[in-house]
Amino acid sequence: MTQKSMLQKVYAQVDKLPTPLKTRAFTVIFGRAVKFFRTTGCKFEWIETNHAIVSIKNKTALQNHIGGLHAVVMLMTAESATGALVGLNVPANAIPVIKRMEVDYRKRCSGDLRAEAMLTQEQIALMQTQEKGEVDVAVTVTDSESKEPIFVRAVWAWTPKR
Known part of the structure; x- marks a missing residue:
């Protein structure tokens, strides 16, 4: 590439920083591009080109009627973790877009939420060498009790900019 x-x-610049500063800087910059991310108060706890962890606090403004994080907020956390990885690996002349997200709501979210996304080296090579394509990005979403309130499957595509 x-x-x-x-x-x-931006990532190449912040990658030189110690982890706490790196994740804070990447959170701010990502939030400028993805306004809902910023609005909800999501944060990157970890960001590498193949591994991202995004967390969100269970605040009253983000809760559903039973005190857990709202379904849309949980899904957005997973989308942000997976989307950041795709954005860091697709060709510069490509636009990453979410193609499909499948979600199974398994249990009420207890406390805060954490979405951990990973890419394989094969997926990264595919994104860096193909003009367009799609990739299924692995993501695990856990709550404060280390349980998985939702199961998410995120399929991202990339296509050349027009």
Whole structure:
């Protein structure tokens, strides 16, 4: 990958920082592009080109009628973790778009939430060498009790910019 996207350029700069500063800087920059991410108060706890962890606090404004995080907030946390990884790996002339998200709501979310997404080296190579395509990004969503309130499958696509 010779030419870099704006997200990739920013990541290259913040990657030089110690982890606490790196994740804080990436959170702020990602939040400028993805306004709902910023509005909800999501944070990157970890960000590498193949591994992202996004967390969100269970605040009253984000809760459903039973005190857990709202379904949309839980899904957005998973989308942000997976989307950041895709954005860091697709060609600079490509646009990443969520193609499909499947979610199974398994239990009430207890407390805060954490979404951990991973890419394999094969997936990264595919994104960096193909003009367009799609990838199924693994993501695990856990709550404060280390239980999985939702199961998410995120399929991302990328296509050349017009």
